[in-house]
Amino acid sequence: MKSIVEMYNIRKEFPGIVANDDISITLGEGEILALLGENGAGKSTLMSILFGLYKPEKGIIKINGTEVNITNPNQACDLGIGMVHQHFKLVHNFTVTQNIVLGMEPKGLFLNLKEAAEKIKELSNRYNLDVDPYSKIEDISVGMQQRVEILKMLYRDAKVLIFDEPTAVLTPQEITSLLSIMKNLINEGKSIILITHKLKEIKAVADRCTVIRRGKVIGTVNVKDSSVTEMAEMMVGRKVSFKVEKNEYKPGKEILNIKNINVMNHRNVIGLKDFSISVKEGEILGIAGVEGNGQSELVEAITGLRKIESGEIIHLGDDVKTLTIRDRFLRGISHIPEDRHKHGLVLDYSLEDNMILEVASLHPYSKRGFLKRDVIRNHAKQIIKDFDVRSGQGEITITRTMSGGNQQKAIIGREIKHNPNLLIAVQPTRGLDVGSIEYIHKRLIEQRDKGKAVILISLELDEIMDLSDRIAVLNGGNLIGVVDATKTNENDLGLMMAGINKGVEGEA
Ligand SMILES: Nc1ncnc2c1ncn2[C@@H]1O[C@H](COP(=O)(O)OP(=O)(O)OP(=O)(O)O)[C@@H](O)[C@H]1O
Numbered sequence: 001m002k003s004i005v006e007m008y009n010i011r012k013e014f015p016g017i018v019a020n021d022d023i024s025i026t027l028g029e030g031e032i033l034a035l036l037g038e039n040g041a042g043k044s045t046l047m048s049i050l051f052g053l054y055k056p057e058k059g060i061i062k063i064n065g066t067e068v069n070i071t072n073p074n075q076a077c078d079l080g081i082g083m084v085h086q087h088f089k090l091v092h093n094f095t096v097t098q099n100i101v102l103g104m105e106p107k108g109l110f111l112n113l114k115e116a117a118e119k120i121k122e123l124s125n126r127y128n129l130d131v132d133p134y135s136k137i138e139d140i141s142v143g144m145q146q147r148v149e150i151l152k153m154l155y156r157d158a159k160v161l162i163f164d165e166p167t168a169v170l171t172p173q174e175i176t177s178l179l180s181i182m183k184n185l186i187n188e189g190k191s192i193i194l195i196t197h198k199l200k201e202i203k204a205v206a207d208r209c210t211v212i213r214r215g216k217v218i219g220t221v222n223v224k225d226s227s228v229t230e231m232a233e234m235m236v237g238r239k240v241s242f243k244v245e246k247n248e249y250k251p252g253k254e255i256l257n258i259k260n261i262n263v264m265n266h267r268n269v270i271g272l273k274d275f276s277i278s279v280k281e282g283e284i285l286g287i288a289g290v291e292g293n294g295q296s297e298l299v300e301a302i303t304g305l306r307k308i309e310s311g312e313i314i315h316l317g318d319d320v321k322t323l324t325i326r327d328r329f330l331r332g333i334s335h336i337p338e339d340r341h342k343h344g345l346v347l348d349y350s351l352e353d354n355m356i357l358e359v360a361s362l363h364p365y366s367k368r369g370f371l372k373r374d375v376i377r378n379h380a381k382q383i384i385k386d387f388d389v390r391s392g393q394g395e396i397t398i399t400r401t402m403s404g405g406n407q408q409k410a411i412i413g414r415e416i417k418h419n420p421n422l423l424i425a426v427q428p429t430r431g432l433d434v435g436s437i438e439y440i441h442k443r444l445i446e447q448r449d450k451g452k453a454v455i456l457i458s459l460e461l462d463e464i465m466d467l468s469d470r471i472a473v474l475n476g477g478n479l480i481g482v483v484d485a486t487k488t489n490e491n492d493l494g495l496m497m498a499g500i501n502k503g504v505e506g507e508a
């Protein structure tokens with residue numbers, strides 16, 4: 001096979017860490033190469049080098065056999081390289097077409113938006129992308145926004161497409177569709193580098209998989225000759241268990257009792273309708289549902305981010321519905337948020353300051369208005385150690401420079417260390433490598449076994465079924481039913497998620 005991209009002996013250092021240590025990879029024409037590696041292994045860094053965002057200290061890049069020097073993304077585009085970043089870079093109040101032509105040199109005196117829209121329509125049809133060139137970005141789903149990013153690359157006639165964790169933000173349905181789009185792209189002569197933590201996806205579409213650990217290449221396998229287990233073990237360097245062990249279910253006293261709440265959504269229509277549930281000590285309540293069926297409204301209602309229209313939220317015997325976010329937090333309600341950039345971290349603060357965001361003014365972190373640096377530092381060091389948070393400069397690292405998965409592990413560590421009585425975990429393992437997922441699952445179970453109440457919200461049915469004791473299913477803002485996790489299966493849950501209540505016991 002002819003190589004379209006060759007990267008040899010790439011080295012890239014950041015303060016305190018060698019992110020890429022003598023890495024070599026090749027991408028054959030018409031193939032999908034997967035990059036697999038733990039959080040912080042150096043995958044995004046390597047792709048940022050190929051895309052001209054970072055300059056390596058050492059190494060050679062060849063495109064179609066010719067050595068090139070890529071110093072910025074425009075140059076990468078000219079060489080036929082396109083990249084979809086994990087956080088999309090679209091302008092929300094612009095249309096699809098405006099976003100796609102943004103930053104391109106007009107040919108002639110002015111850019112003909114109508115012609116551009118036609119070309120976009122044509123590309124969208126050819127690759128089965130189903131995007132309307134005239135829609136505004138703010139009105140379309142995340143999945144479609146991603147397809148706009150793909151169109152942006154195709155419009156620029158990219159031959160090599162880089163996807164950095166494209167499925168982390170997608171629903172299971174959107175993932176299936178993206179994987180088939182990738183196969184179409186290959187059939188149309190493109191080549192793809194895919195970064196993902198999901199081994200199932202690698203198995204489904206990739207030809208080869210290069211495994212990176214701590215900045216170094218461990219090896220490359222032919223995907224069809226390898227197994228999910230083999231790839232996972234290559235990546236973390238030890239055996240990985242996909243099975244979650246837990247003690248017998250012994251629920252204790254009630255921690256949270258939600259009674260008949262109605263909650264508006266961000267469009268000011270009822271997003272959660274007459275919802276009631278109780279959560280006890282020593283249990284994990286899973287919330288299953290297709291994204292956007294009331295999960296966010298539920299989390300926001302409990303944590304105080306959103307007021308409720310009616311009903312009661314009883315936490316340890318008191319109605320907390322009028323309490324502030326902070327007061328609820330101080331009562332022991334912790335929250336691992338869905339959007340780590342919006343609600344989880346202040347990206348320009350150090351890791352140690354992010355670890356005390358909610359408690360900076362309290363004992364033992366402050367005394368008479370002064371921060372106690374040594375205490376704060378030790379607190380951060382403990383989280384780094386317990387949750388295996390990897391970054392260049394430890395507790396003083398600015399969190400913006402940390403890899404996505406390590407930001408996530410830090411937030412989880414912070415919330416668990418607060419020692420809550422109720423932990424609300426929203427998509428806790430999104431973006432984590434399999435080793436870290438295993439670890440976080442153990443820690444959530446440990447919370448349950450210590451007698452805490454845990455509410456787990458996840459789009460991954462496997463995760464919900466593996467961890468939960470009871471599962472509540474939401475559809476269209478309605479509670480369809482609550483089932484015993486040991487007595488259900490993917491099929492029944494799927495039906496319930498579609499709004500069909502099939503042979504369900506009442507609240508267990
Ligand atoms: N701009 C930067 N400044 C300082 N350090 C950085 C910067 N970008 C990345 N790093 C560090 O380089 C290492 C590799 O990061 P990278 O983002 O490439 O990891 P990754 O393999 O993509 O991980 P993940 O799966 O979590 O996204 C990390 O330790 C990270 O903290």
Ligand SMILES: [Mg+2]
Pocket residue numbers: 043044045403404
């Ligand atoms: Mg990354």
